[in-house]
Amino acid sequence: QAKVAGKNCYRFYSRTMDQAVERRMRMEHDLRGAWGRGELSLSYQPIFRTRDRVLVGAEALLRWNHPDDGAISPAVFIEVAEQSGLIESIGPEVMRAACQEAARWRTPDGAGEPPFVSVNVSPRQLRSTDLVQQIGTALHEAALSPERLHVELTETAVISDEANATALLARLRETGVRVWLDDFGTGYSSLSHLRRVQVDGLKIDRSFITDLLRDPDDLALTSAIIAMAHSMGITVVAEGVEKQGQYDLLRERDCDLVQGYWLGHPLTAAEFAKLAG
Numbered sequence: 382q383a384k385v386a387g388k389n390c391y392r393f394y395s396r397t398m399d400q401a402v403e404r405r406m407r408m409e410h411d412l413r414g415a416w417g418r419g420e421l422s423l424s425y426q427p428i429f430r431t432r433d434r435v436l437v438g439a440e441a442l443l444r445w446n447h448p449d450d451g452a453i454s455p456a457v458f459i460e461v462a463e464q465s466g467l468i469e470s471i472g473p474e475v476m477r478a479a480c481q482e483a484a485r486w487r488t489p490d491g492a493g494e495p496p497f498v499s500v501n502v503s504p505r506q507l508r509s510t511d512l513v514q515q516i517g518t519a520l521h522e523a524a525l526s527p528e529r530l531h532v533e534l535t536e537t538a539v540i541s542d543e544a545n546a547t548a549l550l551a552r553l554r555e556t557g558v559r560v561w562l563d564d565f566g567t568g569y570s571s572l573s574h575l576r577r578v579q580v581d582g583l584k585i586d587r588s589f590i591t592d593l594l595r596d597p598d599d600l601a602l603t604s605a606i607i608a609m610a611h612s613m614g615i616t617v618v619a620e621g622v623e624k625q626g627q628y629d630l631l632r633e634r635d636c637d638l639v640q641g642y643w644l645g646h647p648l649t650a651a652e653f654a655k656l657a658g
């Protein structure tokens with residue numbers, strides 16, 4: 382009897398496991414070729430200069446419109462793309478499309494700099510040997526000047542492979558592309574690494590901004606990050622600005638750039654192009 386119960390238990394456990402694995406495998410299967418079928422697209426979330434709220438750039442954010450399941454969050458499918466290796470084919474397409482799109486943007490009055498485009502690059506792409514060349518090709522094909530491309534890397538990706546990342550970031554920056562640390566403040570030992578890893582900017586993680594008005598610790602940390610970055614000549618973006626109060630506080634604390642629902646939601650390429658003139 383015990384043997385049977387044990388067997389049933391095992392089968393129950395195994396079936397639950399199977400479901401999770403199956404779901405993942407189905408997503409991986411569906412994701413393969415999704416770009417080619419036109420299911421993947423980029424949305425563009427505006428980024429503003431804090432001081433005068435002038436539009437200065439946009440972050441390209443990947444969207445997946447699944448034929449059966451509808452919109453799937455990038456927080457979910459990027460993970461699958463990363464672990465399955467599919468990101469190695471999707472990543473270059475994202476880079477190419479974002480550069481092509483940005484090449485069409487102008488400033489509304491024809492004066493000043495057209496907006497930059499900021500593209501997320503995952504840890505696995507960072508380990509790919511030809512990332513610098515791949516980015517060079519995307520820029521060349523789009524005839525986009527390198528200064529108008531920003532590359533966002535998560536703090537943890539850079540720190541977990543510091544020796545490789547440091548060399549790669551140096552090569553990237555030599556080409557004129559700007560390098561940003563994404564989700565800054567959520568990783569481990571942020572400050573000491575900044576001395577060695579040379580970046581142009583950092584994006585303060587949304588988790589610091591959410592309670593900025595209520596939590597004095599978050600305000601203290603945010604102010605300290607801004608001051609420290611500025612002393613090193615590094616630009617700061619705050620992400621996840623959802624309220625005017627947060628924006629006012631960030632302006633008062635001299636945060637360079639802001640991004641968030643209060644200022645603008647992610648837009649379709651056509652919508653953003655209209656905004657960018």
Ligand code: C2E
Binds near residue numbers: 441503533587
């Ligand atoms: P992220 O790079 O930190 O992007 C910011 C996320 O915050 C985006 O979510 C954006 O829509 C959201 N957001 C912006 N403003 C606000 C706000 O005011 N409030 C709130 N609650 N959220 C806000 P999204 O588009 O769902 O992307 C999630 C993550 O997926 C991104 O985080 C990024 O890590 C990853 N991702 C997106 N597109 C790509 C891509 O093309 N390549 C790679 N490797 N990763 C990507």
Ligand code: MG
Binds near residue numbers: 440501533563
């Ligand atoms: Mg990002």
Ligand code: MG
Binds near residue numbers: 564
């Ligand atoms: Mg971020």
Ligand code: MG
Binds near residue numbers: 564586587
């Ligand atoms: Mg984030």
